[in-house]
Amino acid sequence: MLRRQFLHSTALAAATAAPPADDDAAWLRVRKEHFSLPDWRAYLNTGSVGAAPNRVVKATNDYLAQGASYATDVYPRWGYEAMEPHRAALAKFLGTSKEELALTHNATESMNLIANGLDLRSGDEVLITDQEHPSGRGCWFLKQARTGIKIREASIPIPPRTSEEIATAVLSAIRPETRVLSFSGITTHSGLLFPIAQICAAARAKGIVTVVDAAHLPGQVPMHIDSFGCDVLAASLHKWMLTPPGCGILYVRKDFQSKLWPTIVVDGWQNSKDAIKYMQLGCNNRAELEGTLAALAFIEELGAEKIYARIHHLARYAYARAAKFPYVKLLSSPNHELYGGMVAFELDRPDYAPLWTKLAQRKVWTLRGPKIRISSHIHTRPSDIDLFFDTLKEVFG
Numbered sequence: 001m002l003r004r005q006f007l008h009s010t011a012l013a014a015a016t017a018a019p020p021a022d023d024d025a026a027w028l029r030v031r032k033e034h035f036s037l038p039d040w041r042a043y044l045n046t047g048s049v050g051a052a053p054n055r056v057v058k059a060t061n062d063y064l065a066q067g068a069s070y071a072t073d074v075y076p077r078w079g080y081e082a083m084e085p086h087r088a089a090l091a092k093f094l095g096t097s098k099e100e101l102a103l104t105h106n107a108t109e110s111m112n113l114i115a116n117g118l119d120l121r122s123g124d125e126v127l128i129t130d131q132e133h134p135s136g137r138g139c140w141f142l143k144q145a146r147t148g149i150k151i152r153e154a155s156i157p158i159p160p161r162t163s164e165e166i167a168t169a170v171l172s173a174i175r176p177e178t179r180v181l182s183f184s185g186i187t188t189h190s191g192l193l194f195p196i197a198q199i200c201a202a203a204r205a206k207g208i209v210t211v212v213d214a215a216h217l218p219g220q221v222p223m224h225i226d227s228f229g230c231d232v233l234a235a236s237l238h239k240w241m242l243t244p245p246g247c248g249i250l251y252v253r254k255d256f257q258s259k260l261w262p263t264i265v266v267d268g269w270q271n272s273k274d275a276i277k278y279m280q281l282g283c284n285n286r287a288e289l290e291g292t293l294a295a296l297a298f299i300e301e302l303g304a305e306k307i308y309a310r311i312h313h314l315a316r317y318a319y320a321r322a323a324k325f326p327y328v329k330l331l332s333s334p335n336h337e338l339y340g341g342m343v344a345f346e347l348d349r350p351d352y353a354p355l356w357t358k359l360a361q362r363k364v365w366t367l368r369g370p371k372i373r374i375s376s377h378i379h380t381r382p383s384d385i386d387l388f389f390d391t392l393k394e395v396f397g
């Protein structure tokens, strides 16, 4: 079962404070108490950047203010540290060890650190899929321009009905010259949950380096990196984990660290141990990292499983509403186990502009483009989703 790969962190969830998934009134109280979203805003774009809870904003601001005042004798260093407590807390939540976790700014940066740090030669093949985000593509095309590697795309059936279909599409595209397999754990335009562990196990058995773009995983689905069995993984924390913007991670499996060069270093890098060598970025986003700890505490207090249950409940509601429109072509799977908190679709309409105009007037915010994506998080109200689909009906019938 697909979701089993994500369930290892259940034990970490406090699972006390969060209401049941279908208790709209109680979740509305959570929104009002913990978020600064105005009542008039329907924010359905966590998949791009999340809405940081009040305590996250406060922790970030407090650190920034204290640092700027130099009112204490503790120097508010802005970089070069190992950030052990932050890495340890994140590693525990994400299901790995702090020695394998580096703090970065986002999934894009982490993907570039991965592509840049691998020793690949002209003719080596990197297999990606046709569902990758520009951040999961660009880094490999840059590598291609510099080294002459080949890039091939596995074509994923959209929408798939089983995780087996996805695994088969990816794994059957492997060729003898494939050196690296790079794919999203949850896809950006279709919101699909890939069977990460199954794909990684099969690819690694063939000696292929496995790269997971997990930009959407932390905070959307309970996860356990070690159980994925990948070599490297990139993620953003400012989407579903609700940290301040500019916080991400790079995971590098311990016995893979000798095979991945760091890209940004300072003198003495040769001696830096474990994944710290991938985070020698100079002055860092120290205040936002305090916000990250606050976000982590918030999520653990509610419980990762309970959060998942609520956002998935809302996503299923969005799917059901979308499925009623004859001109909506769903990209998300009819099998709800294959999506988490994101539902995506296209419209059989030549011009979406009238829809964007009306949505803007009504303060409804989704990912806009030829592919529309509705993200539901714990602050999302069913009425936000209704407002989107009622507007769609008004505009296109």
Ligand SMILES: Cc1ncc(COP(=O)(O)O)c(C=O)c1O
Residues within 6 Å of the ligand: 047, 048, 106, 107, 108, 109, 132, 133, 135, 136, 184, 186, 187, 188, 213, 215, 216, 236
């Ligand atoms: C699959 C995927 N990878 C990478 C990214 C880039 O994320 P960030 O801008 O946080 O680096 C996104 C953004 O939505 C994404 O969907």
